[in-house]
Amino acid sequence: MEVMERETEHGWRSRRRSRMLIVSVAGAVVLGGVVVLLPWGGGDAPPPAPGPAALARSAVTTGVPAALGDLTVLIGDRETHLRAHPLDGASWAVLGTAYVERGRRTADTANWPKAEKALRTSLKVGAERDPQALEGMAALAVARRDFPAAKRWGESAVKAAPKRWTAHAVLIDAYTGLGDHEGVGRALDKLMDLRPDAPAVSARAAAVYRDRGWRADAEARILDAAAAAGASAERAAYLEQAGRLAFERGDRQEALRFFREALRTDPDQRAAQAGQGRVLAALGRTTDALSAYRAALAERPSPEYALELGELYESLGLGQAARVQYDLLRERVRVAGAAGGDEELVLGRFEADHGDPVSAVRRLRAEWGRQPGIAVADALGWALHRTGEHEEALEFATIATDGEQGGGVRSALYVFHRGVIEKELERYGPARRHLREALMINPYFSPLRAPQAERALAELGEPSVQDPPT
Template sequence: MNAMKTEQVRQVRRAALAAGVGAVLVGGVLLFVPDEERAPQGPEARAMAAVGAGAPASLSDLTALIRERENWLRTHPEDGQAWAVLGSAYVERGVAAADPAYYPKADRALQRSLAVSPSGPGEGRPEGDGSGKHGGGAVDSKPGKGIRTGNPEALVGLASLANARHDFVAAKRWGESVRAQRPAAWTSYPVLIDAYTGLGDYKAAGKALEKLRELHKGAPVLIRAAEVYRDRGRREDAVAKATDAAAHAGSPAERAKALDTLGELAWERGEPAEALGHYEAALTAARGRPQSLAGRARALASLGRSDEATREYQSALAKLPRPEYALELGELYDSLGLDGDAQTQYETLRERAERARGHGVNEELVLGRFEADHGDPQAAVARLRAEWERSHRSMEVADALGWALYRAGQGREALAYATKATEPGRRSALFSYHRGEIERSLAMYGAARRHIEEALRTDPHFSPLLAPRAREALDALGEPEEGGPKDFYGSGPEKPTLERREPAPPPQV
């Protein structure tokens, strides 16, 4: 009898996890409470709460949730909600470990959820996509226009998967299909914020954030608010939200993520010592967190503590092999004259990007950045122009494409993209430096000086490789004439007004 009761309790718990609702057991009775009032207990519950909220979760908690869902589904293969949970957990596991091998598994689980989960009349298939696929059968992983389904949990999971693969057009389509069905449900808005940001639609991201804040509270929402505010240049607001997130975090992973955000904001405004403090606090909250190790490495490099920085980068890469970390470490080695070590990291970057591509991940942005400075600028232009044409028009893509065009000798077109990168408002030393160098190559000396000075004022150590070149560029430009430009009130074309050397061709990095 006791064994039977224990098994019943276990089944109730599993049902609660599968449904993704807040629940506690009191005397064998399931009680449901709002998300904000519950404190998830146990690794599966913590991971479930994080996955459902688009919040960070520890690898150990995600592993426990995946194991629990896999075991449940062996005996309950028609549980569509459990398949949705498992698919979303696979996505988060892939992101947390930079392991793209989880993404095809996530896709299969989410498609299985769509296939077995009940749908309402006329629902469960993409409309007008010509696929001829219907609810109850295989569903195309590419969203069709006007898609409707009775399984929004699986669609949110597919949107998260598309974001993880940097397919922001698909993520937007999935997320908007859920929002159209259930505009008062908050779960579609986090994935939409990520999708709109990847597409460079910062106005839409801001509106999605406003709606999310109306519908849901908590540290994950505050962290997203900080990220949106940062992109719009509202740095003080971003710091305030990230600080609140750290204070209200419901788990060590959430607190570490908030502290990482504070560290990144401090590093971007040229305060590496403060950034280092935030990253170390994050590592106290979540020991060995690789994102915090990489941030700490970045801050140490800015402080001139290169040996420590290289060790931290190596530790971060061993746990989280992101191509962008390999690029950063390679450029640190380059700045130290360690060409062989730099080339090793660049080869690692290529290998990891190629492996990710095999699992459906788009790494064209980091590959384009790498090719522009360390490979073939023309290849960088081709990669990044294709990204732009795919509607991936974020400020990062605009900056990278502008720089690649400059490095390929197409300065006039480069300036148009560099200007787009700086328009949304983020105060980025790298973006300002790139724009200033492009302007210098076009003999726009006043604008060049203004933007290169802005880069060094924002963060004098923004790159171990490029910050010294920014200072050299200012020296080459010289000082403005006394009294300002002679043609200040004139209507003719801008005339050179600085004591300077002739602009150099794009530097060979």
């Protein structure tokens, strides 16, 4: 099966460049090998290009990533308009959705209370079942990692406007966070029925396929989305997603190309900048990696990036610098909590490895009870292992890595966690198999954990000829 998968992925890679070179020429014909521009109909001059506010409004109301500069203009424009027209429910919905998008792009959780106020005002003064406002509330809940609320708001938006494809898109995030894999499938099927050719839909499909372990299909979908994307911010977001997929399968050079192209396309694409840090660290270019992470954190102080940078410092023996990042992580989690956010997952992961594992288990048990997604299963299993509860730990590690239970994503970290837990339980055959698999998926998956996987595998050694088959 692994050989077949590699051959399949090789086939997709051979077509990758052709996808990225798709170029469309609008309003032109070729005569005798010469491109001739056709005149615009209805006048002597083309219509004026839409301004930043119009571009951002079009993006946020259709589920497409928006440029930060355009978002700022749109927010200012709607705030000015609403001071004169406070009963304009549609404009309150647009303003709230723009706040959600700006908070998502910048990791500035101060946008979330503003977004909630604007969206609730829209529902109060406008149509009580306005699908734009309902969908905005669902997107806000996803940004806050409140997936039960995201499901409620998203399903309300679908009931209000069943043909509105963007509501089904946000439900995919909600169902994923809740570990509802059948719900994810239904939402994706509906989404693809409604807008099969939209780049944003291809990007959503890529994310779902990645979670199912269909790496070649995910790659094909996200490259199609990047090739067909209209605005720079949208294309950059899909290139960043392509970079993450490439790094997850251990292709460092390709991942670096995608992340660099994303940043060239949109310099505010900080997720791509953090991705560069991840890849550069894997390439051994630690100085460049540290610079990339610092630049990303300066503009988008995500607790996830702080954890990654802290672990990179730790792998270099720079304990004090790592502690600075861990302090930043705690502060960002506190700020997010004050704004209604749930960062228990990243805090639990941090505490399990660098803080108080008992606290991590307590936090992650509560998180699992509320929203049992695959990422929470992996984190809780690892935290239980760190407190010595290895049998229960293996139950959750199996959920995170067993495709029959929804854990189909090929994550080197998840498989590493399972292998270490099995080693502790003296299940040496499965442990050896899963540690090898982790390093086959991505030998560079973590500056701290990948070397640990190599050491654990070396300690296990080769299986004895007298051992039973695994």
